[in-house]
Amino acid sequence: MSAQTLAEKMISKNHMGINIASVTIGVGILTFPRSLAKATGAFDGWISVVISGLCACLVGWLLAKLAARFPRQTFFEYSSIIVSKPIAYILTLLVCIYTMLFVSFEIRAIGNIAKQYLFYNTPVEMITLSFLLIVQYSVVGSRIAMLRLNLLFLPVVLVVMFVVLLFTTQLFEIENIRPFFSSDWRSLLEGSRVVGLSYSGFEIILFYTMLMKQPQEGAKAVALGLSIPILLYMTIYMFAIGVFSAEVATNLTYPTIELAKEVEIPGGFFERVESIFFTIWIMTIFNTCAMWLDITVLNLSSMFHKVHKTIWVLILSPMIYFVAMLPQNLVDFFTFADNITYFGMIVVYLCPILLLLIAFIRGVKGHE
């Protein structure tokens, strides 16, 4: 086939990196300065961001190696080659549950935050539902087209974030960031654990490598994809501490939103910068959500060939919506989020690494 249509095009290394960055930047970006400041109690939290990011890179590298061993094969296919079909079924189903829960979490986060800051009277159910409908729409269409939206949105997101941070420099107080290197290694490790929750997302490399032109470049894509969130988180954390001080950051529900609210463009020409911030943040959540839902559908279709993609979306959506409505309050919601991530650590980090080990020992390899 010489003339490829958009839907059949493969994705490049850089595109994959941007997908990873888009999926990683999500809800965590709003809350992580709070938990990180609580864990480290100082400016040094940025070290935790780096440590945690490097760990994520390492895991991502291993996952990319696994996926690159089996080019053009889905997760279900290569795991059934490595460890028999029945186990592959179980594993893939667990992955599906994980990704589905993740979608639930993201859409509920949209609901919660939009209600708190934007729509005071609109019910959370309604906000969440309308968002889910749009996500469905994007997933039902062409996969590559959906992934291309990342290329469109991420630069906007980064530019707006940069502008927000730029205008907070006038509130930055050097007293807040001193002393440097005052936290002990234990609190730094605790901080890394906490911020690690905000890095989940790069595991999409396991599933999307099959779409890549050159699957061997997966590891590089992970490094590129993670370097953007690492830098972004580091700057946001530094600014959050510089503007608020660690004590205050610990006591803000969404420090990053408050940071955007603090922005005042001189001259009183434009006062509410946070409205732009919300817009771009909802764009990133949209990308994150669409990719997670797409991966759920991808994995389900790889197991059950006969069912059409649209049907899967229609079956999954009510379940996702129902789960999203389960957390009763903010504390429940945050616990829910943490539990999903811990579950994910087993299912999409630990298990695939074991798979890689087995594949390596048994010498199983895919074929082009």
Place this chain on the structure above:
Amino acid sequence: MNRQLTAFCIFLLLSTLLAGCWDQVQIEERGFVVGVAIDKPRTNEAEQQAKQEAPDKPQVKERFLVTHQFVVPGGLISGGQGSGGGQNTANEAYLNLISEGDSLFEISRELATRTSRTPFYQHMKILIVSEDISRTKNGFARALDFYLRDPDSRRSSKVFISNGLAKEVLEVKPKTEKLPAIYVNSIGENVNKNSRMLPEVRLGDVHEELLSSYSFVVPRIRAEKQEVKLAGSAVFTHDNQLIGFLGEEETEGLNFLTGKVKGGMVKGKFKNNLVSMNIQGIKHGIKADLRDQQHMKFTINIECEGTLAESYATIDSLNNTAMGKLEQVFAEEIERMSNDTVKKVHKQMKVDVIKLGSYLKQHHFSLWKKIRQDWETGQHLYEKSEITVQAKVYLRNIGAINRTERQNNR
């Protein structure tokens, strides 16, 4: 047929989803709050009445009397056009609503029964808390909780402590501005002209101080009939209770001690004649001798740069020795003011508003971790420390002239 039915269903679904907005609020219906003043109620009349209406209501210790200042957009239009509105005969650009209750949220919601425009806090510029409330235990923090917690309000509102009733500040009738709150807000921005004013303290800064273990200061404001005076500062202890005020000159001294002088003037006496300097910049440094923890020694170095603004002494100011003497005069004055402040906050009030604790935390963290509990409380190491001030002045310019009149006998 089937296709048409689907289209119809989608149409129905979309029209329910897209039509109507739960949160539609027209801009005319918003009551923009620009200033809030929080007082303690003078009488307990309202409390008695509330008790009669609901005798089983839980008793509370504190009650607040809150004045909200709303913008009346019609009044902002200058000239006679505004008077066409009818209801606003005085053509005032603002409306003050005073309400009383146990909680600030309650008061805010109570206003909904009295005004057509419900309060909207996103543009709140100033927040004034009265001295009475700040003097009660936790009173200051309680008065601010609502404004910090409400996602609508901003952390950039300026906070003041009123010497006297807070609502009087919102009741002044300034000649230059239409809105008293905006008037106060603009005065707060004049810090680079006068060093007797504390630099603005934002709601976010107050939150930081309330959470930290240091003492802190908040600008003081006093209302007079047609104007307010924004000078001096209110001093809070580390447990966030107001213990006293610093006067104008003491505040100036404090600004020198913390290096927060942005501009202003220093007067001095040169051969019994008055000279004054326009401050243009200041450098500030702290040196600490921490060998004896029971008796720490701090030296605060102040380097001040400025120009000669006024001189009643007929001196040849284009002369290096004369300049040197002038610099000496101003430096002594700065030292005197700073020492007066140190005397008051260090020996009398015993609060660390010079932020030496913060300095120790920033530069000697390992030591600070050990003595954190014993700084202002416990062993009271702050009280036992010794503070000296050294000032140096650089007079860069003498202004447009050398002398106004001829020197005597020459």
